[in-house]
Amino acid sequence: MGDLVNLRQARKRKQRDEKARKADQNRLLHGRTRGERTLTEHERQNADKQHDGHKREKPISGEQDQAPEVSENNVVSIFASDEPSNSEVK
Template sequence: MGEVVNLRQARKQKARTEKERQASENRASHGRTKAERERDRLTSEKAEKFVAGHRREKPDDPGKR
């Protein structure tokens, strides 16, 4: 004879499992360490300084209007 299953508990357990699976996917796709975030921030700042340093006209130069 088969095992008796409480459908309410089975439904809740399935929902918990699905929620944990979704959380695991989110951690993998969105979770980054502080070092990774800092590295990306420094890289973007360095690129911005490089571009700003090679501009012909400075954006805050009031005499060139």
């Protein structure tokens, strides 16, 4: 048979291991010198500038880019007969 495991102790051991792992991550993230933090910040800013430099600019909207105005006078129904119906005559 397998070894007996006290679940309470295993749970506490797991919590301690998780806490130690998180502390190691925080030491790496926050335990840096000012020079390291400054260097990382400059690298991030340069990467942002590089990324922004590749953005496409929006075209300048002019009269050619606008859709024609729609009014009742320039709409033609494809289902209408040649003669105007009572609803079309005013």
